[in-house]
Amino acid sequence: MLHRLIEEFHTVNWSLDIAERYRELMDDEEHHSDESDVPIYWKEDREPTIDKLVDEVVEMLENYRGKDYNRDANVILSESKFMLKVGRNVFSGTVDQIRQNDNGEFTLLDFKSSKFPPNQTFLDVDYQFGLYSLACWKGVFKLPDGTMKMLEIPPDKLRIVYYHLRDHIPYKRNGKGFQAGDERGDPRKFTSRTRDQLKVLKRDVGAIASNINRGVFPRNPGTINCPACAYSAICIGDSRIDGLSAHQIKSIETLNLPMEEAA
Template identity: 25%
Template sequence: MKLSYSAISTYLECPLQYKLIYIDKLKRLPKPYFSFGRSLHKATEFFYSAMLATPPTLSEFLKYYEENWESEGFESKEEEKKHFELGKKILDKFYEINSKDYKTPIAVEYNFNVDLEGIVLTGFIDRVDELPSGNLEIIDYKSGKRFPSINELNEDLQLSIYHIAAEKTWEILPEKLTIYHLRFNTPLSTQRKPEQIKEATKKILKVSNDIEKGKFEPKEHSFCPCDFPQYCPIFAHKYEIEKTPQMILGETDIPKAIKDYVQTKEKIKKLNAKANEIGDNIIRYCEDQGFSRVYGEEYSVTVSKVEKKGYEEDEVKKLLEDEDLWQNVLSFDSKKVKSLLEDPGMSYELKKEIKSLEKVISAYNQLRYSKLKEKKEN
């Protein structure tokens, strides 16, 4: 199986979308940010691609940008012009910064295909530089509106894939993994530890395994709907591109049913709020008067205290650490402690000590009503 970062990230975002794009070969709709990003990337590639001791001139650089500008996806000529001019401004600053200390990179837009436990990882690395130490710096250009945090870089799967590819290609551990954000013309660098690469490898292998098993369920997220709502069971009915079958219960008017359902749920919510307010008044009355049950004409209401029992983490932790059992309940959860108490391997004395630590963690009043029995007539 051959997988790129783009394919992996698409699967993690939505397995069904992965299937539609990479297996069914449906084409994504053009987007302005795709065209803008590709145009900037091509220009930065040109800046270094001659592999000469000096960069192109600024006029050559901007001319290349203009001649290779991508115009797909923009809603209007005005929007396209706005992005084009923004790109010129970005590249003008890029040239000013990077032409001063220009050095020939090891590789530009490097296409890699490397084996990872039977999977072929493929992709393009924007730029590879040699550092003074002789080690490598992997540079990936970004053109989005938001500057990433260092925490995001530390967890970035794409950079981990580039690390793996570079190590397997040049047999050198990359010293720096750098995002160069074009809008800000600012680099931000990180590194990878062996455990991070191990974790990234596990994630990639799981994606590969799930694809082989045909797991292509839809996953709703903040970017929904995608370009293919007609093929998604979450959005197909809304877009009515493929007719959704009627509900089993005969000729159900779905829009009316939805309206009735929501209105009914809203009524229930309001009634629950009203019932809670009245219930609080009853509880206060009972507490003031010292009653646990009060009576009306048809019903009685009983007030009872509901207690939730559990354990305080610090108290239990000390006991379990002494017996080398704390790892069995990490992270702390009272349910795990209770489950541990059923372990036949735990000594009776320790169980007894832990049980003695059980206490009321929280409590609330609960109302229970019942219909009064009718009085028998004499």
């Protein structure tokens, strides 16, 4: 819904009433969403929770609109679907926003509303951003008129921004180095990819896709993802290895080698 509002700022009405439109979208989502496997659960007394959510959204998006670098942006694509062929595999996804800058270069923005932004190392190695960069160069994007088009933006002409929307929510109290009412800093966390990095990415994702096609999903434990993981109960112990054939286990061993080399 946040993405939809940002898209509407740039394509329909920059000054739209955020709270009113957000409540409309929430209502649509609740009653008409086709994502039946992702229901929205509310506590019994839902109004205070919704009011708090709406207040946060208004703060984030009012301050988004307050920035010259957003208001003056030349947005060329919003919520645009893409397809990208890497070896024998086809990847698809949706890019939140692409802007063309005054110098002819481009910026791809990925809007996030999670509590904490990742660190710079994560941004520099994350597969999602690597695939976005490759898609802007070699993939095809769906344009608003429904046609598909290659953007042919080489990686050295593309900056990628992890846009941490929560940095627009002002501090509620004074603290060390900040006052109540201050925003939390620049929400734009920058990264980019080089041509060499994209070469390595292709080998990496090819190896991962081969694993997936064989039904092999190596664990990816982490202090942030595991505590919040809905699958942790079935991930523990040897249970998954028990479910694999000798052939699949052999595949893991042979595929891990190229993955390590690629890394």
